Amino acid sequence: MDLSYSPEEAAFRDEVRGWLAANLPADIRDKVTHYRSLSKDDHLRWHKILAAKGWSVPHWPVEWGGTGWNITQRYIYDEEFGLAGAPSLAPFGPSMCASVLLRFGTPEQKQRFLPRIRDGEDFWVQGYSEPGAGSDLAALKTRAERRGDHYVINGQKIWTTLGHYGDWIFCLVRTDSSAEKRQEGISFLLMDMSTPGITVRPLILMDGGHEVNEVFFDDVKVPVENLVYEENKGWTVAKYLLGHERMGSGAVGSSKRELAALKALAARELKNGKPLLEDPRFRDRLSRVEIELDALELTSMRFLDKMRRSGQPPGADVSMLKIRGTEIQQAITELMMQAVGPLAQPFVAVEGGAVDPLVSRLAPRYFNYRKTSIYAGSNEIQRNIIAKMTLGL
Amino acid sequence: MNFEYSDEQQQLADSVRKYLANDYSFEKRKAIVHSPSGCSDAVWSTLAEMGVMAIALPEADGGFGGGAIDLMAVMEACGEALMVEPLLDQIGLAARLVARAGSAAQRAARLPGVIDGSLKLAFAGLEPGRRYELAPQATRARREGAGWVLDGEKCVVIGAPWANRLIVSARSGDIGASLFIVDARAQGIGMSPCRTVDGQRAADIKFTGVKLDADALLGPEGGALPLIDEAVDFATALLCAEAIGAMQYANDATLEYLKTRKQFGVPIASFQVLQHRMVEMYIHTEQARSMAILAASKVDTAGDAAERRRAVSAAKVKIADAARQVSQESVQLHGGMGMTEELKISHTFRRLTMIGQRFGDADHHLERYASLG
Numbered sequence: 147m148d149l150s151y152s153p154e155e156a157a158f159r160d161e162v163r164g165w166l167a168a169n170l171p172a173d174i175r176d177k178v179t180h181y182r183s184l185s186k187d188d189h190l191r192w193h194k195i196l197a198a199k200g201w202s203v204p205h206w207p208v209e210w211g212g213t214g215w216n217i218t219q220r221y222i223y224d225e226e227f228g229l230a231g232a233p234s235l236a237p238f239g240p241s242m243c244a245s246v247l248l249r250f251g252t253p254e255q256k257q258r259f260l261p262r263i264r265d266g267e268d269f270w271v272q273g274y275s276e277p278g279a280g281s282d283l284a285a286l287k288t289r290a291e292r293r294g295d296h297y298v299i300n301g302q303k304i305w306t307t308l309g310h311y312g313d314w315i316f317c318l319v320r321t322d323s324s325a326e327k328r329q330e331g332i333s334f335l336l337m338d339m340s341t342p343g344i345t346v347r348p349l350i351l352m353d354g355g356h357e358v359n360e361v362f363f364d365d366v367k368v369p370v371e372n373l374v375y376e377e378n379k380g381w382t383v384a385k386y387l388l389g390h391e392r393m394g395s396g397a398v399g400s401s402k403r404e405l406a407a408l409k410a411l412a413a414r415e416l417k418n419g420k421p422l423l424e425d426p427r428f429r430d431r432l433s434r435v436e437i438e439l440d441a442l443e444l445t446s447m448r449f450l451d452k453m454r455r456s457g458q459p460p461g462a463d464v465s466m467l468k469i470r471g472t473e474i475q476q477a478i479t480e481l482m483m484q485a486v487g488p489l490a491q492p493f494v495a496v497e498g499g500a501v502d503p504l505v506s507r508l509a510p511r512y513f514n515y516r517k518t519s520i521y522a523g524s525n526e527i528q529r530n531i532i533a534k535m536t537l538g539l
Numbered sequence: 540m541n542f543e544y545s546d547e548q549q550q551l552a553d554s555v556r557k558y559l560a561n562d563y564s565f566e567k568r569k570a571i572v573h574s575p576s577g578c579s580d581a582v583w584s585t586l587a588e589m590g591v592m593a594i595a596l597p598e599a600d601g602g603f604g605g606g607a608i609d610l611m612a613v614m615e616a617c618g619e620a621l622m623v624e625p626l627l628d629q630i631g632l633a634a635r636l637v638a639r640a641g642s643a644a645q646r647a648a649r650l651p652g653v654i655d656g657s658l659k660l661a662f663a664g665l666e667p668g669r670r671y672e673l674a675p676q677a678t679r680a681r682r683e684g685a686g687w688v689l690d691g692e693k694c695v696v697i698g699a700p701w702a703n704r705l706i707v708s709a710r711s712g713d714i715g716a717s718l719f720i721v722d723a724r725a726q727g728i729g730m731s732p733c734r735t736v737d738g739q740r741a742a743d744i745k746f747t748g749v750k751l752d753a754d755a756l757l758g759p760e761g762g763a764l765p766l767i768d769e770a771v772d773f774a775t776a777l778l779c780a781e782a783i784g785a786m787q788y789a790n791d792a793t794l795e796y797l798k799t800r801k802q803f804g805v806p807i808a809s810f811q812v813l814q815h816r817m818v819e820m821y822i823h824t825e826q827a828r829s830m831a832i833l834a835a836s837k838v839d840t841a842g843d844a845a846e847r848r849r850a851v852s853a854a855k856v857k858i859a860d861a862a863r864q865v866s867q868e869s870v871q872l873h874g875g876m877g878m879t880e881e882l883k884i885s886h887t888f889r890r891l892t893m894i895g896q897r898f899g900d901a902d903h904h905l906e907r908y909a910s911l912g
Contacts, residue, residue, distance in 0.1 A: 147608050148541040149836050155540070218540070429909045430902075434860075437830070437853045437908070444829035451542045466822050526815070533814040537794055537821060 149447070151222070159222050166230040169195055179231040179407075181507040183355055186269060186311040193235055193266030203240050203264050207248065210256070211264040218450050221393050228399020236308060239263040239270030243316045246334065246383055250375040259314075259336070271339075273303040273317035273361060274384075280305075281527050283318070283384065284328040288363060290319040290335060292370070292377075297321070297335065299343075299366040305521075309346050309359035312339045322378050332380040336372040343367070351517075353510035354493065388523070393450065393460055395522070396471035398443045404478045405436060412485045422485055435477045442470050462535035465528035472518035472525060483512040542832065544612055552612030554589060559620040565883045568621060568738075577740040578624045578701050587656030592630055595773075596638050600650045606839035607773060611780040611831070618784025621883070621890050623738045625661065625698030627781065629653070631774030633660030633706045640718055640758030640766045649704075649720070661702035661723075663693040663744055664767065671899045673708075673767045674716050678746060680709040687711070687756065689719065689727075689749040699723065699742035700732040706757065707746070714761025725749050737890040765844065772851045775898045776838045779831035779858045782894045786824045786862060789869040789887050793817065796873055813872060820865045827861035830854035849911040852904035858894070859901040866891035 151159065174188050184192075196202040204220055206212035215223065227234055235241075244263050247256055262268050279285040288301025299319060309315070317335050325331030337344070343366035348356045375383050412423040412432065422428050449463045483490050486505050493510070495503035519525040533539040544552065563582065571579045586592065594609050596602025603609070610630070617626060634653045637660070638646060652658025666677040678691030689709055699705065702723050711717040721728070727749035732742045758766055794817060797808035807813055834854035841847035866888040870877035877884050899907070 147544070147832065147836060149833065151540055426906070426909075430905045433905050433909050434856065437856050438826065440833065440853055441826040441829045441857055444833055445825055447540060448542045448829060448832075451540050455543070466825065470822065470826065529815045529818040530811070532818045532821065533811075537814075537817060539794075539797065539808045539814045539817065 149444070151218075155218055155222060158219055159226060162223055162226040163230070165199065166226060166232050169199070170230060170232045171195070174233065175231045178233055179403075180504055181511045183357065184233060186308075189233070189236060189308075189311065190266045190269060192233060196235070197265045202235065202266060203244065205241070206244065206260075206264070210248070210260050217393065217453050221446065221450055224394035225399035228397060228401070229403050231400075231403060234394075236269070236271075238272045238307070238316075239268065239314075242272060242387055243270050243314075243336070246316070246374055246387060249386060250334075250383055254371070255336075255374065268313040269308070269311045271306055271309045271312035271315045273306060273315045273337075275305045276302060277304050281524055284332070284381065286318055286320060286332065288317065288319045289323065290321050290333060290368070292321070295370050297368045297370060297373070299335070299337070299363040299368060301363050303361040303363075304349075304358075306346070306359045306361045307357060307521075309361050310348060310356065312346070315339050315344075315361065316374075318380050318384055321380075325378065329381040331378050332384070333377050334374045334380040334383040335368055336374060337366065337368050341366050341368065351514060353514040355510070355514060357514075393446065393453075393464060393467070395464055396442050396446050396467035397475055398439065398446055398471070401439055401471070401474050401478060402443075404475070404482075405439060408432065408478055408482050408485065411482060415485050415487070428481075428485070431477075432481055435474060435481065438470065438477075439474050442467065442474065445470075462531050465523075465531045468522065469519075469525045469528050475518050476512075476515050479508075479512040479515040483508040548609055548612055551589065551591070551594075551609075552616055555586070555591065555613050556616040556619070558585060558589070559616055559622065563620045563622060565621075565886075568623065572623055572734075572738045576701055577734065577738075582622070582624055583659075584656045586624075586626065587654065591626070592634070592656060593654045595630060596634065596650060596654065600638060600646050601654050602638075602650070607776045607780075607835035608832075608839055610777055611835050614777045614780035615784035615787070618781035618786075618890075619788045621738070621785065621788075621886055623740075625659075625701065625739065627774055627777050628661055628698045629659065631777045632662040632664075632770050635770045635773055636662065636706050636718060636757065636766060637720070639769065640763065645720070645754065645757060658704065659698065659702045661696050661698040661705050662770075663696040663699065663705045663707045664771075665694050665696070667692065667694045667743075671903050673771060674764055675708040675710045678707065678709040680711040680717060680719060680751070682711075683750070685753040687719065687751040689721065689746045689751060691746050693744045693746075695733075695735070695741045696744055697735070697739055697741045699730060699744060700740050705744070708763065708767055711760055716763040716767060717760050718757040718763045718766070719751055719755045720757050721746075721749065721751065721755065735893065737893045738886065768844070769838075769847070771898055772847055773838045775851050775855055776831070776834040778894055778897060779827075779834050779854050782858045782862050782891060783824070783828050783831050785887050785891050785894070786820075786827065786865045789865050789884065789891070790817075790820050790824055792884055792887075793820065793869045793872050796876075800874075816868055816872065820868050823861040823864050827858050830857040845911055849908060852899075852908040852911070855899060855904040856901045856908065859896070859904070862891040862895045 174192055177184055193202055203211050204213040204215050208214045240263055247259055276286045290297040290299050315337050318332055319335050320331055321333040322331030343364040345362040347360045349358045350356055413421045415422040417425050449460055453460055486508055489501055489505050490509040492506045495506040591613055593602040594605040598604040637649050680687045680689050705721045705723050707719045707721050708716055727747045729745040730742045735741050798806055800807050834851045837847050837850035869884055870888050873884050876882055
């Protein structure tokens with residue numbers, strides 16, 4: 147056994163770290179480390195910097211602009227992003243839509259969409275969930291009726307992350323409501339969000355932030371060439387995407403950075419004249435999170451090693467990383483909020499106040515991070531996956 | 540990066556596992572536990588023949604020069620079988636102290652017997668009222684002539700009733716901790732044996748004017764604490780691996796039970812509330828396994844004591860928490876059957892419970908972990 151990275155892997159880590167230090171714009175990094183949201187321009191500006199380096203879509207096939215990195219290099223790349231406070235690219239275009247196009251798209255669709263996704267020309271968002279279809283995705287009702295060379299879309303999507311930035315949206319829609327099984331009769335459609343009839347309405351979350359939206363479709367005309375794969379076979383596409391979750395879902399890199407920030411914060415805050423970090427009650431809770439993160443890092447490395455040997459995708463193991471990774475993220479945000487005690491109360495920093503404005507972000511951030519165990523397949527769905535796939539229950 | 544066992548490590552573990560599967564079934568274990576000595580000489584000598592005793596001893600002393608990583612898979616197999624022979628105390632503590640602290644003459648006198656299984660050692664470290672403290676207080680050694688005289692007491696010394704010799708930590712003068720090799724039948728030793736809740740044999744030991752020769756001193760007089768600390772960390776890493784084996788058994792048995800036990804006309808495995816609890820047991824075990832690997836790796840390779848201690852404490856916290864969760868849930872999911880003496884699951888519960896607090900419970904190791912930054 148050898149728990150260390152090889153000299154080549156360590157050199158690769160240094161390369162990524164060095165490049166990030168030189169090329170990550172300070173204003174973007176500060177927004178990430180101060181828990182402020184990124185504008186659409188921030189996202190696309192960062193995307194274009196990565197694209198210029200050839201690093202915007204590492205996991206794609208090389209002929210479309212991928213880097214040819216192995217799974218360990220991709221993991222290191224993700225981890226270094228987290229450590230540096232570099233935002234990950236929103237997954238909807240580069241990871242999700244692109245994976246579908248690479249697997250199911252026609253040559254024309256690939257040529258039309260992939261280069262623009264790679265280069266950060268369009269911002270893509272995801273239209274999956276509906277008011278009555280969350281974890282039970284097959285319950286979706288948004289209809290697409292074929293009329294000549296167009297589909298006409300009517301219905302509603304919800305929880306559309308960064309939908310207000312969207313240039314394009316990929317949607318699951320119902321093309322045949324008479325199908326015997328609910329999973330049949332669903333299709334995968336790409337839509338230009340400037341098409342008449344699409345309305346985006348913000349959903350403000352309890353942290354006060356605008357991150358998710360409702361998207362309404364009112365007689366939206368979509369050309370049939372925007373159908374991916376066959377009509378009524380969208381469930382096949384959706385299932386493929388669900389199996390495409392990433393090894394980075396444990397968020398080890400960013401949690402390490404946040405844990406260091408938590409320790410620094412707890413060393414500054416005083417309780418009975420002594421650093422809160424030395425308070426046994428607080429410290430024990432912090433240490434347990436730190437140890438769980440140590441374990442998660444090693445568990446991730448074990449999975450990487452297994453994947454490297456077997457050449458197989460990670461499968462249900464990723465669900466474990468998602469569950470523990472999000473629990474750790476939530477625990478850190480909670481401890482940070484608790485570390486500042488009564489100072490967590492102001493919703494926005496008091497103008498000209500004595501307290502570091504960052505402190506006023508801690509409670510909203512704790513609120514916001516409750517989302518992590520709900521999104522991307524709730525942690526209960528992840529447990530269902532492990533129960534079925536790993537334990538055979 | 541490589542998380543696989545080497546061929547040699549895997550072969551040894553496979554042969555130990557195969558042997559235990561045949562010769563250490565739950566029924567055979569029960570017979571051993573209720574035998575007069577509570578331990579099997581046959582099992583002990585077979586493990587010695589397989590080379591288990593020699594793995595972590597230096598090549599110069601006839602060992603294989605391996606470390607905790609080389610013993611991990613073996614300890615997992617022992618944990619799965621709930622082995623009651625004090626292997627951990629022998630190879631993890633007592634023999635390690637002899638190998639690390641002993642002079643050439645002491646090593647030559649004792650280690651061949653360890654390797655062939657004829658010499659059984661036990662480490663007498665714990666004292667009443669001192670919880671997990673490693674520095675001896677109640678046991679004292681004073682010089683007399685060329686030798687020493689030992690007075691004091693030790694408690695729950697695992698393997699003591701069976702041992703030929705004891706490795707005893709004692710305070711000598713005001714200098715600090717020293718180690719002595721003591722004949723377990725020496726004049727002045729009063730041993731009160733007991734059975735532990737998890738089926739092992741231990742003893743409380745009183746030392747009253749026990750006379751020791753000059754060559755009984757093991758290592759530097761007054762300077763043994765770092766040696767004890769290292770050996771206990773090494774043994775803790777092995778204990779973590781043993782816990783993984785026991786947790787794996789608890790999970791396998793519980794999963795099997797969920798799939799076969801029927802209520803309301805269906806296997807209880809179909810109930811989501813039970814599925815999710817089973818998944819948590821699985822995740823706890825995998826996270827604990829990662830930390831057991833880290834602890835074993837660091838006791839073998841850490842650059843300094845702080846790095847080693849930090850990894851071992853982190854691992855022990857995770858193992859204690861996971862062992863508690865997994866063992867409690869395995870009983871709960873077995874229902875009333877899990878409570879009975881008849882099922883191995885209740886014995887696994889007891890073993891995992893005691894593992895949770897041996898060599899320091901989660902609170903003890905959280906404190907040590909935090910003290911290291």
